[in-house]
Amino acid sequence: MLTDKRILMIIGGGIAAYKSLELIRRLQDEGASVRAILTEGGSKFITPLSVSSLTGDKCYMDLFSLTDEAEMGHIRLSREADLVLVVPATADLMASMAHGHARDLATTALLATDKPVMFCPSMNVEMWQHPATQRNVAILAGDGITQIGPEAGDLACGEVGSGRLSEVPAIVDAVTAFFLNQAAEPTTDKPLSGRHALVTAGPTWEAIDPVRYIANHSSGRQGYAIAGALAQLGARTTLVSGPTNMSPPAGVKIINIQSAREMQAACQESLPADIAVCVAAVADWYVANETTSKVKKNGGPPPTLELVENPDILAGLCKSGDMRPELVVGFAAETDHVVEYATAKRRRKGCDWIVANDVSPATGIMGGANNTVHLISDGAVEDWPEGTKEAIGLQLAQRIAQHFAPEAKGEAKS
Numbered sequence: 538m539l540t541d542k543r544i545l546m547i548i549g550g551g552i553a554a555y556k557s558l559e560l561i562r563r564l565q566d567e568g569a570s571v572r573a574i575l576t577e578g579g580s581k582f583i584t585p586l587s588v589s590s591l592t593g594d595k596c597y598m599d600l601f602s603l604t605d606e607a608e609m610g611h612i613r614l615s616r617e618a619d620l621v622l623v624v625p626a627t628a629d630l631m632a633s634m635a636h637g638h639a640r641d642l643a644t645t646a647l648l649a650t651d652k653p654v655m656f657c658p659s660m661n662v663e664m665w666q667h668p669a670t671q672r673n674v675a676i677l678a679g680d681g682i683t684q685i686g687p688e689a690g691d692l693a694c695g696e697v698g699s700g701r702l703s704e705v706p707a708i709v710d711a712v713t714a715f716f717l718n719q720a721a722e723p724t725t726d727k728p729l730s731g732r733h734a735l736v737t738a739g740p741t742w743e744a745i746d747p748v749r750y751i752a753n754h755s756s757g758r759q760g761y762a763i764a765g766a767l768a769q770l771g772a773r774t775t776l777v778s779g780p781t782n783m784s785p786p787a788g789v790k791i792i793n794i795q796s797a798r799e800m801q802a803a804c805q806e807s808l809p810a811d812i813a814v815c816v817a818a819v820a821d822w823y824v825a826n827e828t829t830s831k832v833k834k835n836g837g838p839p840p841t842l843e844l845v846e847n848p849d850i851l852a853g854l855c856k857s858g859d860m861r862p863e864l865v866v867g868f869a870a871e872t873d874h875v876v877e878y879a880t881a882k883r884r885r886k887g888c889d890w891i892v893a894n895d896v897s898p899a900t901g902i903m904g905g906a907n908n909t910v911h912l913i914s915d916g917a918v919e920d921w922p923e924g925t926k927e928a929i930g931l932q933l934a935q936r937i938a939q940h941f942a943p944e945a946k947g948e949a950k951s
């Protein structure tokens with residue numbers, strides 16, 4: 538997939554620098570050639586020798602190296618690449634990129650490059666959420682620089698939250714998607730240009746009282762990956778998301794909601810759309826007797842929650858008459874008889890396709906990095922191989938693009 542692509546990797550000074558070594562290998566497995574600049578901070582975590590052993594090239598470090606400049610100046614280094622990939626992108630590197638510092642070889646090459654840049658943030662959760670970092674994220678997005686991750690989870694510092702470097706396969710997928718997308722650009726418009734895609738993702742929170750709610754384990758990762766992939770293929774994409782720790786994918790309009798009823802209202806307000814992909818793990822019930830004050834233990838019996846069924850957002854979109862999106866895709870998370878139950882669900886809800894996945898605890902799909910799905914359309918079931926949620930997202934977006942391709946229009950709607 539990455540044959541003949543030249544990637545200049547800039548390795549920043551964070552604990553996740555060790556993952557860049559594995560990333561070099563995986564990019565090479567896909568056919569890319571990798572050159573690397575190691576920052577001084579990066580060299581505190583991994584050695585130049587490990588980097589150059591893997592790249593098969595020098596490990597570039599010094600801006601003022603006479604030998605490097607004679608053989609390969611910083612300008613050439615940054616230009617003789619198809620992509621500059623900053624991994625891990627520390628808060629300091631991101632600040633330098635956002636503000637145009639050229640203090641060392643890495644930041645100078647980033648300023649001198651005329652090539653696309655992608656960066657993979659990795660830092661402590663407080664550093665990531667700090668308004669200064671978020672300002673820099675916005676500046677970089679405005680400069681057209683593509684962000685990959687970060688993800689939420691256990692951090693090396695012992696804290697938990699957003700700031701983990703994306704997993705290596707997810708970074709490889711994002712780089713591959715970038716080149717696929719770029720390949721489509723010179724000849725045609727992007728395949729989903731002019732289309733509006735609506736995606737729901739994440740869990741919903743159903744309030745019990747001002748401090749308690751009913752939720753589920755959905756991470757939002759699959760829905761975010763689908764929204765990101767649809768946007769990469771050119772769709773104007775609206776992501777209606779329940780509470781997650783994910784950062785919004787580049788180029789996607791995000792509407793944050795909490796309850797299923799808010800999700801439904803946001804979806805209806807976002808119509809018209811050509812495509813709707815309902816990935817959210819919507820709670821089946823909301824609490825009708827939600828209280829405005831905190832429920833207290835008063836020595837009596839525990840409170841009784843009065844549950845009322847939530848609106849079915851997917852079924853509602855399918856029944857929205859003239860406003861029905863042309864292609865409505867649902868998800869079916871099942872623990873038994875996965876394909877059989879999902880096939881029945883497709884009919885019951887009235888959607889065009891349903892993506893079925895086995896979420897029994899042993900699969901680790903709920904909240905995990907990978908997914909194994911079956912795409913069920915009218916009369917056909919495709920079993921897709923296991924992949925990261927990002928790879929599945931890209932594959933689904935490509936199938937959606939095929940559905941909208943002019944040559945597919947004459948065919949029966951599948």
Ligand code: C5P
Nearest residue numbers: 815816817819847848849850851867868
């Ligand atoms: O009914 P079930 O939750 O299994 O259906 C799953 C599919 O329906 C998913 O696509 C989910 O996003 C969607 N759904 C919805 N609104 C609900 C329940 C499910 O959009 N209230």
